[in-house]
Amino acid sequence: MGQIIISGILLGGIYAIVSYGLTLIFGVIRVINFAHGSLLMVGMFMAYYLSKGMNLNIYLMMLIVVPLMFILGVLIQKYLLSKVINEPDMQLFVTFGLLLLFENVMLAVTKGEFFSLDMNMGTIPIGSLVLDWGRLINLVAAIVLAILLLLFLNHTKIGWAIRAVSQNRYAAGIIGLRVERLYILAFGLGSACIGIAAVLLTPIYTIFPHVGFNFVIVSFAVVILGGLGSIPGALAGGMIIGLLESLSGYLIAPELNQIVWYLLFLLVLFFRPAGLFGIAGSEEGGVK
Amino acid sequence: MSQSNSIQTANSKLSKNKIYAVAGLFILCIVPLLLSQEQYYLDIVFQAFLFAALASSWNIIGGFGGQHSFGHAIFFGIGAYTTAILFMNYQISPWISIWIGMLISLFVAFIIALPTFRLRGAFFSIATLIINQLVLVLVLYYKEITNGSQGILLPYEPSFKNMIFENRMAFVYIAFSFMLITIFVSYIVLKNKLGYQLQAVRENQDASRILGVNPFWVKMNGLFISVALTSMGGSIYAMYIRFVDPYLILSVAEIGAMFVLITMIGGMGTLSGPIIGAILMMPIDILLRGSLGGVRPGLNIVVFSLLLIIVALFFKEGIVGTVKNKLEQRKTKLLGEYSVETDKTRNEVNPNAESS
Amino acid sequence: MLKVHDVSKSFGGLLVIDSFSMEVQPNQIVGIIGPNGAGKTTLFNIITGYLSPDRGTVTLDNHNITKKKPEKINRYGIARTFQLVKPFANMTVLENVMIGAFSHTSKTAEARRIAQEYVELVGLQNKANEKAGKLSLPERKQIELARALATEPKYLFLDEVFSGLNPTEIEEIIKLIHSIKELKKISFVVIEHNVRVISGISDKVYVLHHGVVIAEGTPEEVLTNQEVVAAYLGG
Incomplete structure (x- = not known):
């Protein structure tokens, strides 16, 4: 049982870290980014190929992958989404189109092969429990990243401007903030967060073009559970879903381990769209 | 121009469109005869007709009603599984099980819509997408009924009762008839109260309510018609390929998203959009799968997703809407009429408006 | 009252x-x-x-x-208009008003007849077949008025x-x-x-x-x- 809880928390760390980008982008731009999971997949392939090609430690790849993902995000917002800023239907089709595009370009490139980084970082035993190094590093990173994002949003000038824009686009425009630029920055930052997650997940997961699809559903669940736009909410939501998956896989049936949080997610979506930790009506809120 | 005049022009325009539509359908009807010797081309024609019909069905709730479901593969799957299971286990003719599948689809649609119709825009789309995945997990889990990930293989026993034919041509005309049915149903919906009210809900759900529109039931009725037809398509498809593969039949990317892609590229919310979209896209789809797909899987969807993004950014009304606009622009230019610039500046939303 | x-x-x-x-x-x-x-x-x-x-x-x-x-x-x-006008932008003026008429009739022809009456009443008969979204603010207010009136x-x-x-x-x-x-x-x-x-x-x-x-x-x-x-x- 202790092992189940430990692995649930470690899984929660993974689900949390893949969700920061989504919640940041939604909180600021109000775009539901269907391409989220496929961006994660692109980041994972980047990390994989670069680390193989340069024969360097995977975690060092963060120095390259994160800026690249930032640029990719900037390009998406600047050249695609900014053209349909007031048209939610078209945003839906553009981000869904990107999801299909990224997945199938990678499918065409890899011909559907599976890749995994053959590095065994081993485990650490604590008493009778076993912790996987890769997942432990990820958990620590998830917590640190949440703290850094909160510090950035609450204690820097740019973070303050992003929060202002996320609260009220019109008012922010009136007081002289450059809304369009801040949107581009926010999408870039969100994508950079996805880049961080991608590098951390590369040693843990098998990489293939559709790997992002499950993550996009998980991160939607996490973000809606934790409250749209809330960083601490994403951390908590990730933990809850990780624990639920781990426990229900153990208590019900391994094939049905995802059913419980699918259902939980749907329940939350229907009855408290602001999330468990959000205030009612905060789907109109902003980043916190 | 007096009012009665302007209404009359609208009517004559309509009858002209009708003539074009009938002529177009007639041409489509004879195309398979010309290709009758080539089984490969008949496959393309069958899929084009089938997906034209399926996209038309999706268009009733997705296009007219603006509820962009990403979970319509569920109803395609219900049709396919119902027909296959009843055929294998109870030797029930597909001609009968088609209707049973439709009834089950209506029931499932009601259960799904009850909570999801509270959601708007992309949230509705996410919910339907997740329910699609949920259904896939359940189908894989309940092996006793569905045969799990193995899927269901149907034996080749040609007979009219079994809806299995030696000649593909029969299927082509079943798909063609199915397409005619969906066009007819869409037309009836569009010209009646339900069609108008679906569009009102799409355009502005809140404003429609004080005009006596009950958005929940309007959407529900649109969904019922849409899923019943989708289920019918699933049944036909199952008998055509005689293999119900859960990963294909219930796939968001291969099935559910295709309905959305075809409709969006062809022209959402129009009668002819889904048909034109499918007739243009399905041959490309199959050609890319056949000649290149073996070498580079996914290339067909690469092309379509690029098209989708381009359409969403630059041609929001799809092929049909864009062509129509261009023709109208040319007509007004020929008549020497220039539309008066509307007062755009006053369209701005007032941010300080009383929000309470 | x-x-x-x-x-x-x-x-x-x-x-x-x-x-x-x-x-x-x-x-x-x-x-x-x-x-x-x-x-x-x-x-x-x-x-x-x-x-x-x-x-x-x-x-x-x-x-x-x-x-x-x-x-x-x-x-x-009871009917109303909205402070921030909410016409059905992608429908024509006549169709907008027909939605109101459909509140008390199920027949399309009847709804069209009623709608024509109110479109004329507010003076938009020349724009009856234009998309509501393309009209000016005063015209869109007239649509809202006609639409609400059509519910009688x-x-x-x-x-x-x-x-x-x-x-x-x-x-x-x-x-x-x-x-x-x-x-x-x-x-x-x-x-x-x-x-x-x-x-x-x-x-x-x-x-x-x-x-x-x-x-x-x-x-x-x-x-x-x-x-x-x-x-x-x-x-």
Whole structure:
């Protein structure tokens, strides 16, 4: 049982870290980014190929992958989404189109092969429990990243401007903030967060073009559970879903381990769209 | 121009469109005869007709009603599984099980819509997408009924009762008839109260309510018609390929998203959009799968997703809407009429408006 | 007769409407004025079913319509327009108005006939087949008016129907309201913050300030009320 809880928390760390980008982008731009999971997949392939090609430690790849993902995000917002800023239907089709595009370009490139980084970082035993190094590093990173994002949003000038824009686009425009630029920055930052997650997940997961699809559903669940736009909410939501998956896989049936949080997610979506930790009506809120 | 005049022009325009539509359908009807010797081309024609019909069905709730479901593969799957299971286990003719599948689809649609119709825009789309995945997990889990990930293989026993034919041509005309049915149903919906009210809900759900529109039931009725037809398509498809593969039949990317892609590229919310979209896209789809797909899987969807993004950014009304606009622009230019610039500046939303 | 009795509503502890009561007689024009944030639109949202009040009742000819849904309330003979105009942008003017007509008929031809009548009444017959989204602001306000009228209401609520219009356009809408009142014998409840406009058309005026009625009566009575002058000029 202790092992189940430990692995649930470690899984929660993974689900949390893949969700920061989504919640940041939604909180600021109000775009539901269907391409989220496929961006994660692109980041994972980047990390994989670069680390193989340069024969360097995977975690060092963060120095390259994160800026690249930032640029990719900037390009998406600047050249695609900014053209349909007031048209939610078209945003839906553009981000869904990107999801299909990224997945199938990678499918065409890899011909559907599976890749995994053959590095065994081993485990650490604590008493009778076993912790996987890769997942432990990820958990620590998830917590640190949440703290850094909160510090950035609450204690820097740019973070303050992003929060202002996320609260009220019109008012922010009136007081002289450059809304369009801040949107581009926010999408870039969100994508950079996805880049961080991608590098951390590369040693843990098998990489293939559709790997992002499950993550996009998980991160939607996490973000809606934790409250749209809330960083601490994403951390908590990730933990809850990780624990639920781990426990229900153990208590019900391994094939049905995802059913419980699918259902939980749907329940939350229907009855408290602001999330468990959000205030009612905060789907109109902003980043916190 | 007096009012009665302007209404009359609208009517004559309509009858002209009708003539074009009938002529177009007639041409489509004879195309398979010309290709009758080539089984490969008949496959393309069958899929084009089938997906034209399926996209038309999706268009009733997705296009007219603006509820962009990403979970319509569920109803395609219900049709396919119902027909296959009843055929294998109870030797029930597909001609009968088609209707049973439709009834089950209506029931499932009601259960799904009850909570999801509270959601708007992309949230509705996410919910339907997740329910699609949920259904896939359940189908894989309940092996006793569905045969799990193995899927269901149907034996080749040609007979009219079994809806299995030696000649593909029969299927082509079943798909063609199915397409005619969906066009007819869409037309009836569009010209009646339900069609108008679906569009009102799409355009502005809140404003429609004080005009006596009950958005929940309007959407529900649109969904019922849409899923019943989708289920019918699933049944036909199952008998055509005689293999119900859960990963294909219930796939968001291969099935559910295709309905959305075809409709969006062809022209959402129009009668002819889904048909034109499918007739243009399905041959490309199959050609890319056949000649290149073996070498580079996914290339067909690469092309379509690029098209989708381009359409969403630059041609929001799809092929049909864009062509129509261009023709109208040319007509007004020929008549020497220039539309008066509307007062755009006053369209701005007032941010300080009383929000309470 | 439409009766609003002792209605209150608060949002997150802030009292937006404080025991508001009002009576609207058949074939009467009632004005509601008040500065921004006085709670006028909230009041409309409560009467037309978009919000439910914390307390109080709304009755129409002895039917209790409190907390009923907008689509139900419309059946009792109430319609409204919106402050931020909400025409169905991708539908034609005629189709917009047909949606209103469909509230009491199921036949398309009948709905079209009714809609044509109201499109003509508001003077948009030349634009009947144009997309509503392409029209100017005054025209879109006319669509909203025609659409609401096509439901054949007994009480029509107009939320800031004059805002954003120039004096000539305002004059035309006023004329239109008067002629509809004569023709269809319906009552209007009109929100406006321009005192001059409202006193020109109303039989009776309510002045709302921070959710409280500070004066009611004929336009003349209200305009000479000290409290009203203070609320408007003093802040």
